[in-house]
Amino acid sequence: MGHWQQALGILIDEPIISIYLPRTGQARPFRLLGQHVSAIRTQRQSLLLELSGKDALICPNHPEQIWQIEPREPAGKSLAAAARLNIITLRHTATLLHGPEIVLADRASALQAAPDISNLHFERTSAWHSVQSQPDLPISVAIQQQQIAAGIGNIYRSEALFLAGIDPRTPVAQTSQAQWDEFWDIALLEHPQLAQLITAPALSDQHGSQRWVYQRHSQPCRRCQTPVEMVRLGALQQPTYFCPTCQAPPTSLTAAPPISLFTPHYQQRSA
Secondary structure, eight states: OHHHHHHGGGGBTOBEEEEEOTTSSOSSOGGGTTOBEEEEEEETTEEEEEESSSEEEEEEOOTTOEEEEEEOOOTTOOOOTTEEEEEEESSEEEEEESSSOOEEEEHHHHHSOOOBTTSTTOOHHHHHHHHTTOTTSBHHHHTTOTTTOBSOOHHHHHHHHHHHTOOTTOBGGGOOHHHHHHHHHHHHHHOTTTSOOOOOOSOOOTTOOOOSSTTOTTSBOTTTOOBOEEEEETTTTEEEEEOTTTTOOOHHHHSSOOTTBOOHHHHHHHO
């Protein structure tokens, strides 16, 4: 991340004239226009772009992500499908390709020290007590909040929830502490800073993927052959993949599927 931190330094103090955050609930946050990047920091597993107002952009680290930084292009240039962030200043264009979705956060909150899961002494019990203040929050959203724990991404969230047998839509209030602990046992074991990913199934798809559910929407579950589903939850509508059979939903979820679930299979099954 240090290389990108240095390269992005040319954006500092240049007014933002356009910004695009695809795959989030705020694709074009107009309040950011006219602000400038005031500082760029590495914070645990993320690159943090502090803005001159009250906002910050949190860019989780990912081995496949690439920043394209070049002189400002004429308006109208199309973005690649893999774009996660596009910032245009008076002189430059910076585009982040691949990796997890960007988080637009309050700067003061982003700068607060969140527990880092790459720390072997990550205190999951304290994190558990923190999420109890939001009992209706889906567990998949709760575990990815930066103030709860830094360093968990979409891949590990989907994979660890699958291996723990937890439906991602389960409200915090219907999640036991034992399930919470089991999730973190798996997530910490998988985390690249702690150990090699060892939970991959023996089978792989045509692209060599070794994932259980991540980005396998509509494909058969590797355990039970039920089609894998995808749900978008939370303000940022980040995708989580799951098996509706291996990750049985709580009774309260089977009566009325959430409108954010884009899987006809589930809707038909629950009708």
